[in-house]
Amino acid sequence: MKQLLEWQIATVKSIKPETPKVKTFTVSLPNWLPHRAGQHYDVRLTAPDGYQAQRSYSIASEPERSGEVDLTVERLEDGEVSSYMHDVLIPGDQIEVRGPIGGYFVWDAGMGGPLLLIAGGSGVVPLMAMIRHRASAGSSISTRLLYSSRTPEDVIYFEELDELRKDGRGLEIVHTFTRAQPPGWTGYAMRIDQAMLSEVVRPLGKAPQTFICGPTLLVEAAANGLVQIGVKPSQIRTERFGPTGT
Amino acid sequence: MADRFISRGFIGKRREPEAANRVPPGQHVVSDFPVLSAGPTPRTSLDRWSFTIEGLVRKPTKWTWEEFLKLPTQTFVVDIHCVTKWTKLDTRWEGVSVDTLFEHVELDRKAMYVTAFCDGGYTTNVPLPDIINGQAFVGYNYDGNSLAPEHGGPARLVVPNLYFWKSAKWVRGLRLMEKDRSGFWESLGYNNHGDPWKEERYTGD
Numbered sequence: 348m349k350q351l352l353e354w355q356i357a358t359v360k361s362i363k364p365e366t367p368k369v370k371t372f373t374v375s376l377p378n379w380l381p382h383r384a385g386q387h388y389d390v391r392l393t394a395p396d397g398y399q400a401q402r403s404y405s406i407a408s409e410p411e412r413s414g415e416v417d418l419t420v421e422r423l424e425d426g427e428v429s430s431y432m433h434d435v436l437i438p439g440d441q442i443e444v445r446g447p448i449g450g451y452f453v454w455d456a457g458m459g460g461p462l463l464l465i466a467g468g469s470g471v472v473p474l475m476a477m478i479r480h481r482a483s484a485g486s487s488i489s490t491r492l493l494y495s496s497r498t499p500e501d502v503i504y505f506e507e508l509d510e511l512r513k514d515g516r517g518l519e520i521v522h523t524f525t526r527a528q529p530p531g532w533t534g535y536a537m538r539i540d541q542a543m544l545s546e547v548v549r550p551l552g553k554a555p556q557t558f559i560c561g562p563t564l565l566v567e568a569a570a571n572g573l574v575q576i577g578v579k580p581s582q583i584r585t586e587r588f589g590p591t592g593t
Numbered sequence: 594m595a596d597r598f599i600s601r602g603f604i605g606k607r608r609e610p611e612a613a614n615r616v617p618p619g620q621h622v623v624s625d626f627p628v629l630s631a632g633p634t635p636r637t638s639l640d641r642w643s644f645t646i647e648g649l650v651r652k653p654t655k656w657t658w659e660e661f662l663k664l665p666t667q668t669f670v671v672d673i674h675c676v677t678k679w680t681k682l683d684t685r686w687e688g689v690s691v692d693t694l695f696e697h698v699e700l701d702r703k704a705m706y707v708t709a710f711c712d713g714g715y716t717t718n719v720p721l722p723d724i725i726n727g728q729a730f731v732g733y734n735y736d737g738n739s740l741a742p743e744h745g746g747p748a749r750l751v752v753p754n755l756y757f758w759k760s761a762k763w764v765r766g767l768r769l770m771e772k773d774r775s776g777f778w779e780s781l782g783y784n785n786h787g788d789p790w791k792e793e794r795y796t797g798d
Contacts, residue, residue, distance in 0.1 A: 351797035356598055391619070392600040400605050401619040401678050427606045427621060435602045443598050448795060450781030451631050563628040567743055570633035580633045580713065587629050 352445045353378065354391060359440045360415060365503045369469060370433055371407060371419045374442060379414045382406055384476035385453035385558065385586075388418060388446030392428055402428040405472040405560075405588070406447060409479035416446075419503065421469040452586045454558060456481060460488035461551040465539070465569045467495045467561020470588040471503055474560060478511060478518065487516045491555075493547045494520065495539055495565060498527040521547050539565060541572040548576065557583045612682065615672055617789035620680040627679055628743045631777070635712035635742075635763050642747055644731065645766035646694060649701035654694075658747070662733075664689045669730055671753035673760070674789040686751060688732035691724050694767070704769035708776060709750045712763040717776035718785070719752060719759055721769070728754055731764060756787040756794070 357374035364370050387405045408417035422433040436442065454462065454477045462481070464474040471494055481490060496502045502522065512520050523535035523543065535543055548555065557578060559569045566585050574580055607613075608622060616622060639658040647653045656664070669686045700721075708718050723729070729752045733740055740746035745762030752759045758778045779785050784793040792798060 352795050392603045392605065393598055394603050394605050395599055397597070398605045398607065399619060400603075400621060403677055425606075431600070431603055440601055441598070442600065448782060451778075563743065566630075567628075567634060574633050580635070583633050585630055585632055587627065 352448065354443050354445045356441050357444045359436055359438050359442060361438055362436065365419060366501050368501075369419060369421045369503050371417050372432060372436065372442075373408075373415055373417050374444065375415045376444070379416075380447060381410050381413070382416070382447035382476075383450075383453040383455060384410060384480040385473045386447035386449045386476075387473070388416065388444045389448060390418070390428055390432070391443045391445075392431055393443065400427045403448070405476070407472045407475050407479075409476060409483045411480065411483040419469065419472045419475070452558065452560070452584050454480070454556065456484040456486040456488065458556065460490060461555045462488055462490040463548060463551055463555035463557040464490065464492040465494075465557070465559040465561070465565075466492065467539075467565035468497070468501065468588075469503065470559075470561030470565070470586070472560075472588070473586065474558060475504055475508075477558065478508070481518070482511055482514075482516070489517045489551060491519045491521060491547055491551060493523070493539065493543070493569075495523045495525060495561065497525055499524060499529045519550075539569050539572070541575060544569065544572045545576050548573070548578065553577055554579065554582060558586075559583065560586045560588045563587055615682060616680050617674055618792050619794075620674055620678055620789065623679040623681055626681060626684075626744065627675065627677075629675065629677060630743070630762065631715070632713060637712050637747070637763070637765075639747060643765065644694075644748065646698045646769070647766065648769035649704035649771060650769055651699040651701060652697065654698050661689070661731075661748070665693055667730065669732070669751070669753075671751065673751075673753055673757050676756040676758060676783065676787070676789075676794050680789075685736050686730070686732035687734035688730045688748070688751070690727065691729040691731070691750075691767075692727065694731070695725065700769060703771045706770045706773040708768045708770065708774055709759075709761040709764050710766050710768060711761050712765055715761060715763065715777050717750075717759050717761045718774055718779055719755065720773070720786070723755060724752055728752065754788070756784075756789050758783065759787055 360373045391401045404418040407419040642658045645655045733748045750761040750764040
């Protein structure tokens with residue numbers, strides 16, 4: 348399997364604000380290749396003197412949409428590439444990318460389920476590609492998304508997730524808000540812990556295919572917690588995402 | 594496009610000139626130590642831990658944790674480069690040089706490649722010439738403390754000259770082989786060799 352991933356010059360088709368710190372960039376690709384939900388693209392910026400910076404961004408869109416991909420990007424305070432994308436890019440601009448990349452943190456409807464998705468913050472992005480792919484493929488595999496956000500306004504894709512949940516095809520969304528909750532909120536209002544994991548996993552049985560993406564602490568807590576309640580480590584795939592923090 | 598592509602309006606955040614020649618193309622320097630793993634962090638208690646060298650060696654050897662700690666220790670200060678684009682300069686480790694380990698086992702002359710194997714089932718492959726002559730070690734202390742489990746503790750192979758996925762977390766042994774055999778990420782779209790200075794990130798680079 349010798350696949351050469353060439354850099355290509357994509358065109359920014361549209362930019363959609365998702366939250367105060369997150370935007371989705373839809374880019375048209377001259378050499379689009381079908382991706383697998385969960386994969387990412389590399390973005391490379393080049394200054395006039397040849398200086399370059401690269402980062403990886405998860406694909407948010409489903410592979411059924413050809414010719415373009417959505418890259419949902421959180422603007423990091425000291426981010427070199429994310430701040431450029433947020434502050435400078437406008438529709439019609441060109442941007443150099445290559446992908447799709449990554450062969451482990453991926454899910455296709457053909458892999459079956461049940462499916463347990465756990466997201467922290469912008470870690471929801473590759474999981475959204477899985478959810479959108481699942482919907483596009485007409486799959487009704489039992490799927491639960493446990494999504495931890497600081498506040499309600501930090502939730503990415505809120506309406507779309509709610510619509511997909513309501514279509515009765517076996518997708519359930521469980522939010523937890525760690526800093527501020529909506530008025531009258533009766534759901535989870537804390538960081539993910541073992542009791543929460545037990546409650547969320549129970550309807551899926553003992554052996555869900557699990558994908559966890561978010562900041563390190565969340566990923567470690569969720570993965571370790573799941574192992575302790577009996578989910579096999581080989582069923583759990585993890586990916587770190589978002590600010591490197593310290 | 595005859596000319597190089599320029600990103601409109603991009604200047605970039607430049608690094609100090611002295612650091613610039615220590616940072617491979619496409620990488621940026623971080624001050625924290627990001628954690629990237631494909632699955633849950635394995636936990637092996639030290640009384641069940643061992644380190645094995647097997648395959649094309651005259652004296653296959655297995656060390657317990659206590660025995661491993663008695664091997665000659667060195668301090669290593671190295672720059673590490675992750676394929677996800679971050680570079681961390683001057684990381685300080687204590688551990689055992691791979692050269693020291695190989696002195697105990699006497700390599701067969703046919704040995705050309707090495708597979709590192711780990712708790713959790715992770716593997717990675719490296720050509721033998723890339724991990725001898727002071728180029729690699731098994732580290733168990735980081736920055737003066739025991740290596741944290743999420744960073745690969747109790748012990749991690751460290752191969753600073755290659756992208757950091759080659760520095761296998763939770764390493765439990767090395768297998769010497771005549772022929773190369775792709776490891777975990779090497780079978781999933783990542784480069785078989787992984788030299789950061791040549792930007793060997795993905796298959797075909």
